Amino acid sequence: MSATHSTTKYLVGVYDDDDVLLNAVRSVRSSGVNVHEVYTPFPVHGMDDAIGYKRSRIDIAAFMFGLTGTLFAITMMSLMMGFDWPMNIGGKPFIAPPDFIPVSFELTVLFAALGMVFTFLIVSGLGPGAKKLVLDPRFSDDKFILAVDLGKNKLSSDQISELLRSTGASEVNTKEVED
DSSP states (O other): OOOOOOEEEEEEEESSOOOHHHHHHHHHHHOOOOOOOOEEEOOOHHHHHHHTTOOOOOOHHHHHHHHHHHHHHHHHHIIIIISSSSOOOTTTOOOOHHHHHHHHHHHHHHHHHHHHHHHHHHTTTTTTTTOOOOGGGGGGOOOEEEEEEEEGSOOOOHHHHHHHHHTSEEEEEEEEEEE
């Protein structure tokens, strides 16, 4: 039984300046080319809109994780203080909600923080065993990379390469990556 390996071909435009890259992404997308990803050594303001990313919904996930933490804390303390181990402390009732505020706050923050970390790792594909896609190692140092998946575009490799050069790319390379 032979295993077949599929490869994906990328055209990689290397840019020296973030403003040139931002204008290049807008120009390339307006020409009908689908941009696979943009890699930069630091965040570039406006790049999310230029690439066409939708607004993140991670704030909804954070709220749900926080709400889960709050409900867990209130349920846990109510069961502990009201049923499992009721104690008469200064004549207060066994279940005293004002006393639950500090623990509820802390568990809300804990659940929200941990939930957001795990959600980010899963959604971004950065969990354990994730395969790294490094099209050009200089993107983490001083270069800006615009990657185009050739299989998802109608224009030819030469046409896209010429388009990238015309938008200010200092280099244009072809990379094949095994899936």
